[in-house]
Amino acid sequence: MSNLSDFMNRPVSDIMTTKIKALIPTDSLEKVKELFDNNEIHHIPVVRFKELVGIISHSDFEKAIHGARLHGEAQAEADNKELLAKYTVADLMTTKVVHIAPDAKIGVAAELLLINYFHALPIVSEEGELVGIVSSHDVLKAVYKKAYPSEDI
Secondary structure (H helix, E strand, C coil), X not given: CCCXXXXXXXXXXXXXXXXXXXXXCCCEHHHHHHHHHHCCCCEEEEXXXXXXXXXXXXXXXXXXXXXXXXXXXXXXXXXXXXXXXHCEHHHHCECCCCCECCCCXXXXXXXXHHHHCCCEEEEECCCCEEEEEEEHHHHHHHHHHHHCCCCCC
């Protein structure tokens, strides 16, 4: 593909998602489930006043619920509701979150996603505010559209 190098040197802000669904640490896991169920997302950043403090992935959420079932905390759908109300985002979120700046290159984002087996990277401004998120799907879609420009995707 011609210009792939040029594309990978563009800022990640060109492809990041800016309409972010976010949580706060005190939100219940009911809210997490609601966001995952009602939106086509797989990662939810956690903020305290716009500052990134964590992230929850859909797979981590599912593993936690499954683990609770295995340990007898939840056995039926009604038990799940109690379980989801009992715990908060702070109980489940990953707190050591790798993030990048909006002016970081798309290639840097791709490399971080590949090397670390991440599926999403929060984008944080110089002021420390969450301004976007970029996923491996976003990078793949952007590269695909570059090679095969079409409105069909």
